[in-house]
Amino acid sequence: MEGLGYLGAGIGAGLAAIGAGLGIGNAAASAAEGTARQPEATSDIRTTMIIAAALIEGVALFGEVICVLLALK
Amino acid sequence: MEGLGYLGAGIGAGLAAIGAGLGIGNAAASAAEGTARQPEATSDIRTTMIIAAALIEGVALFGEVICVLLALK
Amino acid sequence: MEGLGYLGAGIGAGLAAIGAGLGIGNAAASAAEGTARQPEATSDIRTTMIIAAALIEGVALFGEVICVLLALK
Numbered sequence: 001m002e003g004l005g006y007l008g009a010g011i012g013a014g015l016a017a018i019g020a021g022l023g024i025g026n027a028a029a030s031a032a033e034g035t036a037r038q039p040e041a042t043s044d045i046r047t048t049m050i051i052a053a054a055l056i057e058g059v060a061l062f063g064e065v066i067c068v069l070l071a072l073k
Numbered sequence: 074m075e076g077l078g079y080l081g082a083g084i085g086a087g088l089a090a091i092g093a094g095l096g097i098g099n100a101a102a103s104a105a106e107g108t109a110r111q112p113e114a115t116s117d118i119r120t121t122m123i124i125a126a127a128l129i130e131g132v133a134l135f136g137e138v139i140c141v142l143l144a145l146k
Numbered sequence: 147m148e149g150l151g152y153l154g155a156g157i158g159a160g161l162a163a164i165g166a167g168l169g170i171g172n173a174a175a176s177a178a179e180g181t182a183r184q185p186e187a188t189s190d191i192r193t194t195m196i197i198a199a200a201l202i203e204g205v206a207l208f209g210e211v212i213c214v215l216l217a218l219k
Contacts, residue, residue, distance in 0.1 A: 012213075013089060023170055037110075071139050
């Protein structure tokens, strides 16, 4: 049953991408709406979004690296 | 049971595409609405959306590469 | 059935990324909207968001480390 690790690598890589997509996408959606409502706050809103996106990206890439470990095992 | 790796590659590739699609789609939808509400903020909104889309794309492509590794194993 | 540990590592890594993505993304979305409504409260809103994001990040990274342990077993 060693193929289970490969199955886990594929499913995990996809799930991590879903998490990053939904999370960063939601943050970006609200950032776009906020920018439209207060164009003069663009840089503040963008900085907030990038901080959050970087945190999400960190966990997601960590998860992808784990899946690489599993895939190359 | 070595076929499990191929199963994981297929499922993972699809899940990653779901994540990127929903995330970037949501960001783009709100960017379009924001641009419609404040046409003069178009470039700010577009820059915000591209930053977020690039981050989502990075994780999703990483996941797809893992699935390619599994598929070619 | 020792491959089940690898399967769990991959799925767990993806689920942890989903949790972090949805949680931090939701916090960032509301922070962006709050900043747009009260631009002068930007730093307060951002600090609150970073505290929450750090707490979510802590649990998610703990989960990722557990998955690393499983993957390297």
